Amino acid sequence: MELKKEFLKREVAGESFLVPIGKTIYDSNGLYLLTELGAFIWDRLPEARDSQDILQAVLAEYEVDENIARADVDEFLDKLRDMGIL
Amino acid sequence: MNKMNANRTEPLLVSYLHSKGAKLKLPISGTFELTARCNFNCPMCYVHMNQNEIHATQRRELTTEEWIQLAKEAKDRGMFFALLTGGEPFLRRDFFEIYSAMKSMGLMISINTNGSLLQGDIRRQLLENPPFRVNLSLYGGCAQTYRNMCGQDVFEQVTENIKALKTAGVDVRLNLSITPYNRQDLEKIFKISQELGVHVKGTGYMYPPARRNGDRSGCENRMSPEEAASSSLEWDLLRFEREEFVRRAEKVKNLMKFETDRCAVEPDSGIACRAGSSSFWITWDGRMLPCGMMPKPEAFPLEIGFDAAWNLILMKTKEIRMPAECAGCEKKSVCGVCAAMCIAETGRFDRVPTYMCRMTDETIRLTNLICQKWGDKNNSREDV
Numbered sequence: 001m002e003l004k005k006e007f008l009k010r011e012v013a014g015e016s017f018l019v020p021i022g023k024t025i026y027d028s029n030g031l032y033l034l035t036e037l038g039a040f041i042w043d044r045l046p047e048a049r050d051s052q053d054i055l056q057a058v059l060a061e062y063e064v065d066e067n068i069a070r071a072d073v074d075e076f077l078d079k080l081r082d083m084g085i086l
Numbered sequence: 087m088n089k090m091n092a093n094r095t096e097p098l099l100v101s102y103l104h105s106k107g108a109k110l111k112l113p114i115s116g117t118f119e120l121t122a123r124c125n126f127n128c129p130m131c132y133v134h135m136n137q138n139e140i141h142a143t144q145r146r147e148l149t150t151e152e153w154i155q156l157a158k159e160a161k162d163r164g165m166f167f168a169l170l171t172g173g174e175p176f177l178r179r180d181f182f183e184i185y186s187a188m189k190s191m192g193l194m195i196s197i198n199t200n201g202s203l204l205q206g207d208i209r210r211q212l213l214e215n216p217p218f219r220v221n222l223s224l225y226g227g228c229a230q231t232y233r234n235m236c237g238q239d240v241f242e243q244v245t246e247n248i249k250a251l252k253t254a255g256v257d258v259r260l261n262l263s264i265t266p267y268n269r270q271d272l273e274k275i276f277k278i279s280q281e282l283g284v285h286v287k288g289t290g291y292m293y294p295p296a297r298r299n300g301d302r303s304g305c306e307n308r309m310s311p312e313e314a315a316s317s318s319l320e321w322d323l324l325r326f327e328r329e330e331f332v333r334r335a336e337k338v339k340n341l342m343k344f345e346t347d348r349c350a351v352e353p354d355s356g357i358a359c360r361a362g363s364s365s366f367w368i369t370w371d372g373r374m375l376p377c378g379m380m381p382k383p384e385a386f387p388l389e390i391g392f393d394a395a396w397n398l399i400l401m402k403t404k405e406i407r408m409p410a411e412c413a414g415c416e417k418k419s420v421c422g423v424c425a426a427m428c429i430a431e432t433g434r435f436d437r438v439p440t441y442m443c444r445m446t447d448e449t450i451r452l453t454n455l456i457c458q459k460w461g462d463k464n465n466s467r468e469d470v
Contacts, residue, residue: 013107014110017166019193020218021189025216
């Protein structure tokens, strides 16, 4: 899945953050802290063709109901779209 | 004018990161003082040196490679926030080489600047690869004040540069050091900040330039403690709605009964801030300090490596003890005394900085006077 803005994922003090790089302007509303699932999805975005690929990866990694996983994946991807990242 | 109703604070997440960093002994934030050179010549500056003065110290600025290497080692140890400062950092011809290398490491980079060079090619390069934040020192509200205080006729250029960065979407914050040279401009500065839509952090307290002048010469370039208190309050009156000012004054009201010379002595305390706990500062000549306002303790990362220097700073900072009188003082919530103030004012960490005592007493006295006038006579703000 193609990203519209450049970000780098950083691990700091056991937390995962998205850091804007290149031309991306920092949105001063806050820092981008990723949850464990968010970080997991983020790492798979470059290889994934669509949200279905992401969902399959989540189901392979976590013991979770498919509907719940789908809702979580969609919520995260929607958030990225709202922020103009995806 | 649109005034503030509450203090603008940093995101809670930043505080959380620093707390976690302190526990894990991680240098969450670092300041890189890229140069002592500056195109301004402000009398109260704690770092500025010209080429001859730098030469006389027999020390040298770090090279491009040395800064990048230190940043990499700091990042590997856990640094997330980096502040590039000076002097005026944009005077370095290799600024963008250092900055770009650090940004590509995934560091959240802020830049301290006087804003006078942010046009032309520098602006273009900066907007192509924008920082997390630009902290710009605004020294006055008109050309005359800039000429008097900074020795440069660049007021128009600076305000144009702020506008350009804001328009491009860069997060710009203004720092205001209130001094004898610009205190008459507070209203103008506030108006400018409102027009530009930029937050200003103002302070009437100026550190003596302890790092530059060990003998503390240069103190005459700041206001008396009483003037500093009055200017800070003047700034608060401009930026806060009356309700917010009164709310903040609540904690001050109860302190009137205490006399300056009745300091309760309590066991001395260590440093409570992030300096040397989750943050560090590297000077233009490569010394690591807990905070740039302290001349010591120091470590030399170029000689022993970043990790060893950070470990040394962590250890030495823990040994610092602040004055027992301050630990027991009822006015400490208003005073905000810190270890850097103690050593910069007195040459020792454990000696009371009486400048702060006088400034605090005057702050308490004037705050009560203002609130009393408002309460008693229901006067308008302009009458105070």
